Amino acid sequence: MLPFLQILPIAQTTPVPPPAEEVVQTQQVRPLPGKLDRIPTFNSNSPEKVLKEGILLSTFPSAGKKVPTAHLNFPFQGRFDIFAHHVAEAPTPDNLRSLYLGIILHNPGKQPVKVNVFQGATYLSQPDAPFVELPSFTQNLLGTVFAGPGDRVMNDVLRGRRQDIFPAQIIIPGGQSQMLLNAPIPVQGLTPPLNGRSTLIRLRSNGTVYAASLAMFAPTNPDGSERAPTLQEWENLLNNGDLALPRDKTPTPLEKTDKPIIYGRVAGVAQGSFWRANITDSPKVKYLTIPQPGQAYSYALSTVHRGTLGTGQIQSAPMLVRYPDTAYRAHGNYGIQYSLKLPLYNNTQTPQRVTISMQTPLKEDQLVQPGLRFLSTPGRQVFFRGTVRLGYKDDQGKLQTQFVHLVQRQGQPGEPLVVLNMKAGDKRLVKVDLLYPPDATPPQVLTVQTLKNTNSL
Structure with a gap:
């Protein structure tokens, strides 16, 4: 984050450098x-900054859900990718609970479904991959050069890596769900209390699955310490929750060419890996x-x-x-x-x-x-x-x-x-x-x- 600019008396202002020449x-x-190929990519990037817990992206069917419009009813089968990129910020100065990012997979059928995880990585801005100043050109044979969690995640997946946090295979019994990711975005001890997490996973399923990404503030133990949400707590949020807030800027329709364009952030299934x-x-x-x-x-x-x-x-x-x-x-x-x-x-x-x-x-x-x-x-x-x-x-x-x-x-x-x-x-x-x-x-x-x-x- 940029520091606050110091306001100097007019007599001490330094000349503004001329604009760069083209x-x-x-x-x-x-x-x-x-x-692009036709592999579907679950793309969870809106809202980028999450202040109120809820559903980030759900491709589950809307039937039986409290907020049907929060579910897009898109089944995955075969090869698909999951991408998620979100930021947590303390809602108030005294509320420093971690925001958990949950990615859940559901098997709607009666037979077990096997989901193979080929490559996958997830990193935080702090402490995993802070935005440090780097030269414009650096040899990176060992993969140790990165700035920002998205940079580090892409670096890992490019090399074919699968982080230990992801199993090589998940077996989901019929009619059940399993967590693919259940990871915190902590803000306590950070100045400002702001942190981000980027994730990319490449998968293949031998049957139909639905996916959702969810944001939930960490539940607490009796002693006040944080714990990870349970599968049942995630399912309750999925079934009864609404979309996470605040919503990002609404994009400009593509056919509108007479005004400055707002591209918006992505929340949906894109075609292409x-x-x-x-x-x-x-x-x-x-x-x-x-x-x-x-x-x-x-x-x-x-x-x-x-x-x-x-x-x-x-x-x-x-x-x-x-x-x-x-x-x-x-x-x-x-x-x-x-x-x-x-x-x-x-x-x-x-x-x-x-x-x-x-x-x-x-x-x-x-x-x-x-x-x-x-x-x-x-x-x-x-x-x-x-x-x-x-x-x-x-x-x-x-x-x-x-x-x-x-x-x-x-x-x-x-x-x-x-x-x-x-x-x-x-x-x-x-x-x-x-x-x-x-x-x-x-x-x-x-x-x-x-x-x-x-x-x-």
């Missing part, structure tokens, strides 16, 4: 090939020709409604079900994995030095100029904070796997993720994988550039 990188911006793409010149060829020396082109990442960087492509996952006061799409694609292949081809007669970068240009829908706009001094606000996995053969022909942690601010062009010295006629496959992290602000781009100077090759 720098235009003249180039082509291309839509990203491929598409992976965006896979084999990026080539066209669907008819198996290679991606590198740019001419001194030239570059970019592929849009996580584009949103009215923020497509001139491509006209909206990558935000469509919502299969949602609450009426929450986002119309899963803007930002939090928790979705981009799995991209770039089969680069140097079709020139001379060696070329090629770089691949991830960048955060200024958001536009239609490009004002033929290229991307950056800032000479990037803005203060962090727009992307996460780890990218790279796979490629280096100049010696050895297969490399690298993990790079990036911190990019508004308008930041970013450093090269990969530098390849490609001989004439050389072909080199580069793989780029990332899970789009919570707290990031879209869109970004993946840029391929051929440098002018090849004297040192």
Whole structure:
């Protein structure tokens, strides 16, 4: 949190630095090939800040529930993901009870259902993953570099990890429910009393299940100490509770183009877990020709409604079900994995030095100029904070796997993720994988550039 600004006498005020100049990188911006898969993602991100306990997201049937409108009646079967990202703040200075996040799965059938947990992670802001200042580019081979719980969760799942808190398999008897997560968001001892928890779990069920995420203040023992809610207490909240409060800002309908847009936060089931793409010149060829020396082109990442960087492509996952006061799409694609292949081809007669970068240009829908706009001094606000996995053969022909942690601010062009010295006629496959992290602000781009100077090759 930013400290309170000290108000200085007028005579002591320091000059305000001039606004950063815009720098235009003249180039082509291309839509990203491929598409989202059809795996449903339970996306619980509204309300982001929870002050009153209740239902965050329920896909249970509404029959028999006290508040039918709090239940979206969406069954899962086969592969599905669960994403949750919520913040707890003490409602009053003297109420420092922990807020528990519960994720419950229910088997409506008569036969037992097996739910396999492939990957999963959940972290708090404090103490697990505080928002610390990090360099814009850090090697992250061991996965120890992160800032914020969403960053750390995506980092774990990208590496295929399953935290010990999650069993490899859950067996739910017919007609019964089980807790997938029952974890606190403590605020006591924190200044300010504010904390957050991010969660991402990848699962497969061999039968129908319903899911719900719920928020409940910690019940207390006779001695006044906190305890975790029981399954019965969670079921009572699910059956008799209403939506958690306060509600976030109501989103602007997508067809409304005459006013500033409010994207809203997501509470519903989005369609998509992976965006896979084999990026080539066209669907008819198996290679991606590198740019001419001194030239570059970019592929849009996580584009949103009215923020497509001139491509006209909206990558935000469509919502299969949602609450009426929450986002119309899963803007930002939090928790979705981009799995991209770039089969680069140097079709020139001379060696070329090629770089691949991830960048955060200024958001536009239609490009004002033929290229991307950056800032000479990037803005203060962090727009992307996460780890990218790279796979490629280096100049010696050895297969490399690298993990790079990036911190990019508004308008930041970013450093090269990969530098390849490609001989004439050389072909080199580069793989780029990332899970789009919570707290990031879209869109970004993946840029391929051929440098002018090849004297040192």
